[in-house]
Amino acid sequence: xxxxxxxxxxxxxxxxxxxxxxxxxxxxxxxxxxxxxxxxxxxxxxxxxxxxxxxxxxxxxxxxxxxxxxxxxxxxxxxxxxxxxxxxxxxxxxxxxxxxxxxxxxxxxxxxxxxxxxxxxxxxxxxxxxxxxxxxxxxxxxxxxxxxxxxxxxxxxxxxxxxxxxxxxxxxxxxxxxxxxxxxxxxxxxxxxxxxxxxxxxxxxxxxxxxxxxxxxxxxxxxxxxxxxxxxxxxxxxxxxxxxxxxxxxxxxxxxxxxxxxxxxxxxxxxxxxxxxxxxxxxxxxxxxxxxxxxxxxxxxxxxxxxxxxxxxxxxxxxxxxxxxxxxxxxxxxxxxx
Numbered sequence: 001x002x003x004x005x006x007x008x009x010x011x012x013x014x015x016x017x018x019x020x021x022x023x024x025x026x027x028x029x030x031x032x033x034x035x036x037x038x039x040x041x042x043x044x045x046x047x048x049x050x051x052x053x054x055x056x057x058x059x060x061x062x063x064x065x066x067x068x069x070x071x072x073x074x075x076x077x078x079x080x081x082x083x084x085x086x087x088x089x090x091x092x093x094x095x096x097x098x099x100x101x102x103x104x105x106x107x108x109x110x111x112x113x114x115x116x117x118x119x120x121x122x123x124x125x126x127x128x129x130x131x132x133x134x135x136x137x138x139x140x141x142x143x144x145x146x147x148x149x150x151x152x153x154x155x156x157x158x159x160x161x162x163x164x165x166x167x168x169x170x171x172x173x174x175x176x177x178x179x180x181x182x183x184x185x186x187x188x189x190x191x192x193x194x195x196x197x198x199x200x201x202x203x204x205x206x207x208x209x210x211x212x213x214x215x216x217x218x219x220x221x222x223x224x225x226x227x228x229x230x231x232x233x234x235x236x237x238x239x240x241x242x243x244x245x246x247x248x249x250x251x252x253x254x255x256x257x258x259x260x261x262x263x264x265x266x267x268x269x270x271x272x273x274x275x276x277x278x279x280x281x282x283x284x285x286x287x288x289x290x291x292x293x294x295x296x297x298x299x300x301x302x303x304x305x306x307x308x309x310x311x312x313x314x315x316x317x318x319x320x321x322x323x324x325x326x327x328x329x330x331x332x333x334x335x336x337x338x
Contacts (some may be wrong), residue, residue, distance in 0.1 A: 005042065006059050007052040028072070077223055082138050083115045096120035108167050109148075112186065116141040129162065139226060144186055147175050151211045173202055177216030270323050 010027040013036055014020050037056040045052045058064050085093045094111035097106055097120040106114075108125045116136045118125040129149070133139035145162075151171050152161045172186050176197075183226075203213060 002055070005045075006037075006056060008042065009037055009040045011036075012042075016040065031059070031065065077220075084117065084119050084137065085115045086119075088120070090115065093120045097125070101126075105164075107162070107163055107164060109165075109186070113141065113145055113162075127163070144175075147214070148172065148186060151175050154211050162201075170202055172210075173198070174211060174213045177214055 001181040007024055007027045010032060011022055011024070013032060014022050014027075014030075017036075017039065034056055037059065038052070041049065041052050045055075088096065090108065090111055093115050094106035094108070097111065097114060098106050100121050100123060113127050113136075114120075114125050116138055117127075118137075128135075131142070136142050148171060149160075149162055151174060152162075152165070152168060154169070155171065156165075167186070172184055176184060176186065206213070286331050
């Protein structure tokens, strides 16, 4: 409630004192003076004016405002909402999800993953290890789950299953590079700090065969990796589009070539038919009849090129000169010139 108190105070002041309604997005960037904050004390703090004065003194402190702005800019780098738990704790989110899904069990890590997908009451929200980064409200959640699962299977064996196993605090420390800025990389505020070893303790007793401690990527590094992945996808899509365009051009050129070839073939057939008609017309004009096409010799009879049965096999292989070879066309005198 306290982190929204200042924003709500700004909205209340603008509505009651200035007669203008503003949204939360705009109110987060507006800073009131001390006396202005004191004019809009909320009902839940009306009987504790000294507490409200303490809040106002923090909000009007330049150092606090500077720190607040730095944190705000860091939060703005997040590509999506932090989670979908609302005001529920993670345990209550898991219980509500089980209630909406016919009493199915919901382990802690599975609940944490689904809390970054959607509301617990939604029947469409479910955990699938094959889901990609686009299934989560923040793609960084997919990266964290993948790295945690990889190290957990490296430590506990390939049969380790996220759906039934509980969280391993030591793995969270290793895969997240410790507790940076007072926060665990996965399931912050839900791990038991008393039973979870610190990074220095884990480093002191780690062996060479143990999974190594990984540095936690910064928000800028995550943003850079996401931009690089997006650029790679855009380049691949552009290359695929260019390849498809090139193939379409090749098909179009091939189709034009085939059409031109068919057109030339049809033109040649027309020219040949026209020449034949002209030749027959010349023969009729000159009083000549077109030569009949003789039939081939009957089956079983020898042609001039085949020789006789009495000729030896060696003589049958002799080459026959073209004039003596059998042809279905007889030699006729050429038609007179036109």
